[in-house]
Amino acid sequence: METIAAPSCNASTLAAYVPSAQNPWNVSKIKHVYRRLGFSASQDTVDLALPMSPGQFIDSLVDAAFALPPTAAPPWGYWALGDFTDYETENEQFIFDWRIQAGNDFMTEDLRGRLSAFWMNHFVTELEVYFYAPYLFQYYNTVQTHALGNFKTFVHDIGISNAMLLYLNGYENTNVNPNENYARELYELFTLGEGNGYSQTDIIETSRALTGYNHWTEFGGQIYFDVSTHDTGLKSIFGQDGNWGYSDVIDILFQERGLDVCKFICTKLYKYFVSPSVDALIIQDIIEPLAQTMMANNYELVPVLKQLFKSEHFFDERAIGVVIKSPFDTIFGFVNETEFFYDTSIMDAFLYYSGLMGQEIFNPPDVAGWQRDEEWINTSTLTGRWELMELYVTYLFGNGYELTLTDLAKALTNNSNDPYYITQVLVDHFVPKQLYTITDYDIATDIFKWDVPQNYYDNGTWNLDWSTAPYQVTLLLNHIARMPEFQLK
Secondary structure (H helix, E strand, O other): OOOOOOOOOOOOOOOEOOOOOOOOOOHHHHHHHHHHHOOOOOHHHHHHHOOOOHHHHHHHHHHHHHHOOOOOOOOOOOOOHHHOOOHHHHHHHHHHHHHHHHHHHHHHOOHHHHHHHHHHOOOOOOHHHHOOHHHHHHHHHHHHHHOOOEHHHHHHHHHOOHHHHHHOOHHHOOOOOOOOHHHHHHHHHHHOOOOOOOOHHHHHHHHHHOOOEEEEOOOOOOEEEOHHHOOOOOEEEOOEEEOOOHHHHHHHHHHHHHHHHHHHHHHHHHHHHOOOOOOHHHHHHHHHHHHHHHHHOOOEOHHHHHHHHOEHHHHOHHHOOOOEOOHHHHHHHHHHHHOOOOOHHHHHHHHHHHHHOOOOOOOOOOOOOOOOHHHHOOHHHHHHHHHHHHHHHHHHHHOOOHHHHHHHHHHHHOOOOOHHHHHHHHHHHHOOOOOOOHHHHHHHHHHHHOOOOHHHHHOOOOOOOOOOHHHHHHHHHHHHHOOHHHHEO
């Protein structure tokens, strides 16, 4: 069962958010949506949402994500080993290419990219265990295909994906030598939660029902079901007796424990998209109604997502800036908020440093995945965030992109020449809520003003076209990246 936290400060309901004079629809709330439902957005993208109502805006994001087709399959996406010319070299290159592709997808796909990252930390596999490019693509394709689809279908399809069959030992689960690994994680991590509504007998009997996916025509090809290695005996799962197979297990699970599944998944969605703090009132007033919505819609995810994201609860001021950014959030969000240049080699660096900060793409630490939030921050990972941001901004400054730094400042401030105003606008662009004190802005302003004599600011001589301005913006951005507020979304 989920751990119950201290009481939440957010008492708003699931009723649809309706803007008012006391609770207006504004840039801050739109940025909140993009930081949670995507990996942030540029100011121009944010501004496009202002004329929309909150409901229209959420509908547009969810509907676009639902309609987005999966990333096109690479030529090698369904290869078996015999299709490779030079397996060792090609497999390494293809994995590299798909890591870059996934990073680009996360950054550019808004809600579909965000949900892909979420589900990859729910239906966990570890690339280092199977390290095979076609299976990596196929796993990713399954996640993209079902990211906003039917959760029951998602559970069914991910369990017999090649990567999962290898990772959780389904390939080794036979009638002669049953393996309980996938059956256990199916209930404990993927659908019900630890100790919630299943017994050890259910695990044993389920493992027998899942036998038979043990063969491929060629090494590295599609793993298929073979009745010769399937246990055809009578099994009892959640009180139902029969000669059950794989699809029967999924049917019985959702028939007998459907509401428990919905509560478990809605709790995970809530903790990821709204707040890691879940108390008894949140369960009663938010999660249980979401679970009922999921049940009433036959496990379709879109109605649940729309109900949550349109709610007063999601838009409550106390929901803004309460989640610690992941390493992906930190760098992908910054790039989207600035629209600064990046290419394949820079994306590779992003992914490399994200791995050093504890989030290596396609390689969670174990089957339970990243625990997120406070787990992202320690003395080494925090300094790693600072170093990555500094390396990236300094790279832009020193490699012909320095004017993009001042272009950002000009665009956000209408080409102001007031250093205090420029500083405040840039700081506020990157943090979910304004800084706590005026002194915090003063410190940042002094850093931005650098060594330029004060009289040049006083008489209006200085402006963002000065030769020193790109370096000054570099200093300010590096300072912002070290702010505690920058680590939140």
